[in-house]
Amino acid sequence: MGKLTGKKLLLLGERDGVPGPAMEACFQSCGAEIAFAVTECFV
Template identity: 55%
Template sequence: MSLFDGKKVIIIGDRDGIPGPAIEECLKATGAEVLFSATECFV
């Protein structure tokens, strides 16, 4: 059983840091349900 098992998550990645799809792939293995994933540019 994982900390994220059965949880719903919203992911906001950073263009110059870790992009949203990379975080999403990591969380899929934990059993989390990804509701929204995006990569934004914070200037």
């Protein structure tokens, strides 16, 4: 069990950095529950 097991996360990804779906896949494999994930462009 990881430290994120059972935790709810809000993920903000960046278009030119790490996108939301990539973070979502990583954190879900750690046992976290993803409440919201999005990829935005911060200019």
